[in-house]
Amino acid sequence: MVREATAVEKAAVPEAPRRVTRRRVRTRANLLDAAFRVFAAKGFGRVSIEEVCDAAGYSRGAFYSNFASLDELFFALYRQRADLIAEQVSGALALDGPDFDVPAAVDRVTEVLLLDRDWLLVKTDFLVHAARDPAVAETLLAHRARLREAIADRLARTRGLARPPGVLGDADGAARAVVAAYDGVTVQLLLDKDADGARRWLKQLLTALLTDGSGTPE
Numbered sequence: 109m110v111r112e113a114t115a116v117e118k119a120a121v122p123e124a125p126r127r128v129t130r131r132r133v134r135t136r137a138n139l140l141d142a143a144f145r146v147f148a149a150k151g152f153g154r155v156s157i158e159e160v161c162d163a164a165g166y167s168r169g170a171f172y173s174n175f176a177s178l179d180e181l182f183f184a185l186y187r188q189r190a191d192l193i194a195e196q197v198s199g200a201l202a203l204d205g206p207d208f209d210v211p212a213a214v215d216r217v218t219e220v221l222l223l224d225r226d227w228l229l230v231k232t233d234f235l236v237h238a239a240r241d242p243a244v245a246e247t248l249l250a251h252r253a254r255l256r257e258a259i260a261d262r263l264a265r266t267r268g269l270a271r272p273p274g275v276l277g278d279a280d281g282a283a284r285a286v287v288a289a290y291d292g293v294t295v296q297l298l299l300d301k302d303a304d305g306a307r308r309w310l311k312q313l314l315t316a317l318l319t320d321g322s323g324t325p326e
Contacts, residue, residue: 136174138164140185148226152182152233183247186234189227190251194258196220201262214314218307221290225301228294252287259283263318282317289313 142164146155157178161171175181200216238245260283289310297306 132174135166135170139166139171139174139181140188143181143185144189144226144230147182147185147230147233152230152237182234182237183244185230186248187251189230190255193220194251194255197255198258198262201259210315210319214311214318217314218310221310225297225303228298232298256280256283256287259286285317286314289317 139160143155143160146159146163150159155178157168157171160178160181161168164170171181175184197217197220200220201213203213203216234244234248238248260280263279263282293306293310293313296309297303
């Protein structure tokens with residue numbers, strides 16, 4: 109039996125170039141924005157193509173001229189948001205130059221990472237979807253690695269930063285701990301909806317990881 113390619117595998121196969129017009133770019137962006145709202149409200153597994161089209165004000169034809177399937181749209185939406193977050197985190201960490209003001213950097217990174225509960229709902233849906241599809245999981249791992257590498261690179265190039273606790277090892281270990289702290293705090297945020305409390309707790313965790321725990325580098 110011949111296995112049908114997944115949406116992610118199809119997306120990786122080069123296609124014949126299509127003419128990209130401003131109208132097409134706008135249509136695709138509107139579909140992604142509408143899908144984000146619908147996925148956040150109902151969950152990925154409970155949304156149809158028709159619902160996304162209705163929310164965006166387009167026909168099925170407009171949908172299929174941009175995406176082959178709902179899976180492909182979902183993947184494009186996650187990639188768009190995850191790439192933006194990775195860029196924002198990298199930028200927030202780079203603002204101090206070679207020296208590193210840990211409390212200020214933690215504040216900036218926390219504001220970037222804790223976007224909103226709708227994004228966390230969509231991200232969690234994608235995580236569950238990826239857990240059941242090895243091809244999607246591979247892509248998700250690549251995006252998480254990009255975020256982690258941006259943090260590790262910044263920590264490795266910083267002067268005056270306290271060494272991470274021995275159990276974390278090097279800058280890569282510290283970066284993994286930062287991402288793990290974020291994951292744990294966002295799970296709590298999804299359940300109790302206390303964004304201010306989640307932000308405070310994440311700042312405390314990141315400060316403890318990146319300093320001696322007092323809020324200033326050693």
